[in-house]
Amino acid sequence: MIDEHEVRDRIVAAADALYYARGIHEVGMDAVRAASGISLKRIYSVFPSKADLVVAVLGERRHVWDRDLGRSLASADGARGRLLxxxxxxxxxxxxxxxxxxxxxxxxxxxxxxxxxxxxxxRQQKADFQALVERLALEAGGTEMLGRQLSLLAEGAQTSAAIAGDPSWADDGRAAAEALIDLAIGTVAAPASGSARTHA
Known part of the structure; x- marks a missing residue:
């Protein structure tokens, strides 16, 4: 007999694949039962409602997003590189x-x-992602506003790429991000340079 952890993992994995491919409202619990191989009675003992299951799937998605994005950031060179x-x-x-x-x-x-x-x-996932980008922007010598702008570019790229079926929206977002980073860091640096000339 499979243990509770494996039962939960199988249910969440099945629901994740179905929800992402077909949409939440299009997928009933019976479809989750068929895909997971777990009885409806067992599913409802773990997740009393569909909303509970959706929240669990979101939690797993959050874990995967944080893990994979974290690996990408860790392999980047420098603060500016982490933003890009x-x-x-x-x-x-x-x-x-x-x-x-x-x-x-x-x-x-x-x-x-x-x-x-x-x-x-x-809401929490989006707020945490924005906070992460704001922190990276500060580390690069920019401002929190730069972080907000870059997170907006990233969110927009996801939606545009999905609708258009075109991954190059990530490239467009990256190009816009580079321009914003260079402009923002230059703007931040300018007063210090001007101040130095004033006091010279």
Whole structure:
């Protein structure tokens, strides 16, 4: 008999694949049962409601996102390189055969208005990503506003790439990010340079 951890993992993995490919509202619990090989009774003993299962899938997606993005950032060279690595990471993701856009955005569009639990998880993921980019922007010599602008580019690239079916939106986002970084860092550095001339 499989243990509870394996049962949960199989249910979440099956639901994740189905929800991402077909959408949450199109997938009933019976489809999750068929894909996971776990009985409905067992599924409901682990996840009493569909919303509970959706939140669990979002949690697993968050874990994978944080892990894979973290690896991309860790391999980048310097603070500026880490900011641009976000878009390199997106390009690799956009090129995968099963890319269907951001699961968090997709899920919010389907259930965020009717499930506060889902809304809270999505909102937290987006807030944490923005905070990460803001921190990276500060480390690169920019501002929190630069981080907000770059996170907006990254979020927009995900949606545009999914709708257009074109991974090159990551390249466009990267090019725009480079321009913003150079402009922002130059703007930050300019007052110090001017101040030095004033006091010379």
């Amino acid at each position: 690595a976000i878009f390199d990471f997106l390009r690799t993701w956009f090129e995968t055969d099963d890319f269907r856009g951001c699961f968090f955005i997709n899920t919010y569009g389907e259930s965020g208005a009717t499930s506060e639990a889902v809304h809270a998880v999505v």
